[in-house]
Amino acid sequence: MTGRPPAPRYVANARMYSPAPGAAAAWKGLFAWLARESGVDLDVVDHAFPLALSDLWARKDLGAAFMCGFPFMLTGDRPRPVAAPIPSGALYGGKPxxxxxxxxxxxxxxxxxxxxxxxxxxxxxxxxxxxxxxxxxxxxxxxxxxxxxxxxxxxxxxxxxxxxxxxxxxxxxxxxxxxxxxxxxxxxxxxxxxxxxxxxxxxxxxPIPFLVAAADCPDEIITRLQATLLTLAAAPACAPLRDRLCLDTFAPVDIAVYDLMLRWDNEARCVGYAQPR
Structure with a gap:
């Protein structure tokens, strides 16, 4: 008689928003909370510069990693959106x-x-x-x-x-x-x-960079991760993490709004301004 196969493990990474050691440590704390509350096994992996972000986004075991909306819209092999952060502060107006x-x-x-x-x-x-x-x-x-x-x-x-x-x-x-x-x-x-x-x-x-999972990540995993992230603002234990991450909460990802980035790209290219110079 054989036991159940081990639950799959997924990787998490916040390189895009880990510009200081204190921020990186806080993201690790948030991912630990996310794994505990969602029941999804997450391993935080290092993927620091000069490693290419494109290699991180292409991982088959990706569960939660930040991706900029511009490369997301440009690629034909897109990972799956999970949730978008809503930073704290007047600039953001409570939006992602x-x-x-x-x-x-x-x-x-x-x-x-x-x-x-x-x-x-x-x-x-x-x-x-x-x-x-x-x-x-x-x-x-x-x-x-x-x-x-x-x-x-x-x-x-x-x-x-x-x-x-x-x-x-x-x-x-x-x-x-x-x-x-x-x-x-x-x-x-x-x-x-x-x-x-x-x-x-x-x-x-x-629209802000958002957390993504691998293209073939199961629906159940995406749902559990997203549902947990959307409760961040109401989780008392996460108040110190929210403070250290200058973060209010997370929101669902509306891919349609990221068309803005393609429009801006096209506007510049149409007048011969391909590179900022």
Missing amino acids: VYATRLAVGANTRFQSLEDTFGGRLGYTASDSHSGYNALRHHLLPYFKRHGAKLYQKSVGPLTTPRRVIEALLAGDIDVGPLDSYALDLMLRHDPALASQIRVVATTDLA
């Missing part, structure tokens, strides 16, 4: 949205985005919304007005918000894009950063 903060070094002469024109522009990756697509969309009216390159040089791919800040502080770029939620987390866990950078512009809001 975010923006890009355009930052400069605090000790530089730049007081506005226009002051940085002619300098060096950083970007994260060409398939990033916050670090490329939203940046380009924000610069598009200036590009149309000037009809030429706005910057002397584009520097990238810098890949992560943390590396954008490192490039700013090293003087390698004059202005760079920062995912607003990632910046919130960096400032929460590294308050001294507030005196080192200055935000000179903020892009329009867009």
Whole structure:
């Protein structure tokens, strides 16, 4: 007589929103709560830079990992949406949205985005919304007005918000894009950063990166994970985690709203502005 086969285990990862050790530790705590409350076995795996996020998203045992909506919309082999975070703060208005903060070094002469024109522009990756697509969309009216390159040089791919800040502080770029939620987390866990950078512009809001599971993850697993995440705001034991993660709760993912990212991409390409420059 044989026993039951062991329950499948799934992997979880919050690399996109682990820009500081304190944030990474808090996500591990949240995933532990999620596994306990949902009954889904989750193993938190490290998948740090320079490992490719595309390899993480392609894992067959993926249970919960953050994915940007832009590459999600561009790929033909999509993982399954689980839930989208609703960050805390006035910018987000209680919705699963975010923006890009355009930052400069605090000790530089730049007081506005226009002051940085002619300098060096950083970007994260060409398939990033916050670090490329939203940046380009924000610069598009200036590009149309000037009809030429706005910057002397584009520097990238810098890949992560943390590396954008490192490039700013090293003087390698004059202005760079920062995912607003990632910046919130960096400032929460590294308050001294507030005196080192200055935000000179903020892009329009867009739907935020969300947790995804493998394309063939069973419906039951998706349902259990999502149902548990949607209770986060009402879970008293999670109050410290919510504080450390600058997070209100999670919401269901509405894929239709992510068409915005494709529209912004198309608008830029139609006028010959394929790369922010």
